[in-house]
Amino acid sequence: MLVLKGSEAAARIKKEVQEMVEGLGGHVPTAAIVRVGERPDDLSYERNVMKKIASFGMEARSFAFPESIREGEFQAEFQKINDDPSIDGILLFCPLPRHMNGRTFEELIRPEKDLDGISPVNRARIFAGEKDGFAPCTAEAVIEILKTYQIPMEGKRAVVVGRSMVVGRPLSMLFLKENATVTVCHTKTADLKAVCREADILVAAAGKAGMISGEFVKPGAVVADVGINVDENGALKGDVEWDGLEAAAAAAATPVPGGVGSVTTAVLCRHLAEAAMRKYGAEQAQN
Template sequence: MITLKGAEVSAKIREQVDELCKGMTGSTPKLAIVRVGERPDDLSYERGALKKMEAFGLLAESFAFPGDISDEDFKREFSKINENPEIQGILLLRPLPEQIREKDIEEMIQPKKDLDGISPVNIAKVFAGDESGFAPCTAEAVVEVLKANEIPMTGKKVIVVGRSMVVGRPLSMLMLKENATVTICHTRTENLKETCKQGDILVAAVGRAKMLDGSYVGTGAVVIDVGINVDENGKLCGDVDFDSLEGIASMATPVPGGVGAVTTAVLAKHLVIAGLSQR
């Protein structure tokens, strides 16, 4: 089984970013990472994003708020970030605590700064196949991994396990745009294991540590794991039991070191595009 490492894909995106930067004048684009609380997966993503922006020669600042901040107070603080002309892009780490109306924030964020595709405007563009908006970074990263490794999507059966607006649904739209035949599954899908085994490409985006193992994978399938979880030993792991795939899958992404590294590279690319559009 071939391990699809994110670093190699990230390096290719870095070349695209460098090319985009040649047409940029003025100040370096700046990313605001907005976090509420201290969820382990959020902290991991934040660290990776900060490191990636620095590596790509871009600016980033973290805005962290306590997990019990009120809806009113958070909206006030978010508005300041949203309206700050020195910030060209925003990454909001989700889900937000239940006392905050997340839908309100999604509607507040300026689409031109919405690098992770959470605003109604950008989501609508993704579903319409309009590339002028920003797709969610993780969903786009999955497509980038497949393209960089020359894994064809046209005509292939793609099984996406997970129906969130963060990954599952927008990824399905991006896959359809690549002429794949897509099936969206979730934890309540009947005969989930049998359905997953039918996929040429299996994408795990369900948010449950090691939920899928080799028994869910068809012989020779490509497995893309976008999960970021913490196991019983406090270590990062994906939605897939990676070791169980040996001898079954042809290729698979590890966690960590797989899609996550590409997601932050896509975020950097989106930041440069946003910076160029706001000159």
Template sequence: MITLKGAAVSAKIREEVTEALHEFPGAAPKLAIVRVGERPDDMAYERGALKKMENFGLQAESFSFPGDISDEAFQAEFKKINDNPDIDGILLLRPLPEQINERDIEHMISSEKDLDGISPENIARVFAGENEGFAPCTAEAVIEVLKANDISLSGKRVAVIGRSMVVGRPLSMLLLKENATVTICHTRTRELEKTCKDAEILIAAAGKAKMIDSSYVGADAVVIDVGINVDQDGNLCGDVDFESLNSIASMATPVPGGVGAVTTAVLAKHLVTAAKKRRGSRK
């Protein structure tokens, strides 16, 4: 089985970003990372994104707020960030605490700065199969991994485990755009193992540690693991029992070091695209 590591894909995207930066004679594009509370996974992602932006020659600033901030206060602070002309793109770490109306923030964020595809405008563009706007970074990272490894999607049977608006549904739309035949699976899918085993490409975005083992995987299938979990020993792991795939899958992504490594690179690419559009429109 070939291990599909994300580092090489990230490096390729970095080259694209570096080339694009030649078009910015002034300040480099700037990202705002907005975090509410101190969830360990949010803070880990924030650190990784800040480091990635620096490595790619981009600016990034973190805006953190206490977990008990009121809905009214957070909306006021978010509006300041959203309206700041020096900020080219925004990454909002979710889910937000229950006292904050997340839907209101999704409607508030500028679609031009919405790098992770949460605004109604960007979601609509993804589902309409348009090229404009931004898809969620993780969903797009999966496509980047497949393309970088010359894995054709046209006509392929693809099963996606997970139907969230963060990964499963938008990813399915991106796969359809590449002419794949997509089956979206979830907790109520009958004969889930059989459905997955029939797929030539299996994408796990269920959010359950090591849920997918060899019984879900057909011979020579490609397995993409989007999950980020912590196992019973406290180690980072995906939705896939990676070791169990050795004798059956043809290729698979590891966790860590797979799709996650590409997600922040896609974020950087989105930031450059957003800056180009915004700064070009201001000329």
């Protein structure tokens, strides 16, 4: 079974980004990392993202706010970041604290700066199959891994387990864009195992550790594990039982860790470079 390492896709994307940055006439793409509160997973991800952006030759600025900040006050601060011409892209950590309406900020963020595809405008663009919308980075990372390993999607049956707006639904649209035939499954899907066994490409994005066993995988299938779960020992586990894939005769699979997650931040970096290029191109056209 071929192990689909995310590092291969990340390296390819890094080269693309560096070429884009070189074409910006000295402008350094700059991202705003916006966080409310001190959740350990957010802090870890923030460090990872800022390090990754710097390694791609770009800049990231951290904007951290206390969890107790009032929604109106945070909205005013967020709007300042939104309107700052020196900021090319914004990554807003979600979910926001319970006393805030996340929908408000999804609608507020400028689509051209929306690096993780949370704005209604970018979601509409992805569902319309348009090229200029930013898709959620994790969903796009799955496609990038498949492309890196030259795994064909056209005409293939893709089954996505999970229907979130972060992965499942946008990923189904990205598969359609690649001319795959897509089925989206969820907790109410009848005979989930049988549906999964029809897949040429099976994506596990349900957020439940070990939910997909080898019995769900048909021989020769490609499996993408999007799940990030932490077990009682603090180890990362995916939604797929890795040990059962060999017995199921799967053709290829992404590991956890080291698979889709490691490509997600690379996609984020490419979105930042693309946002800067679009802005730079518009400015050049005006001059």
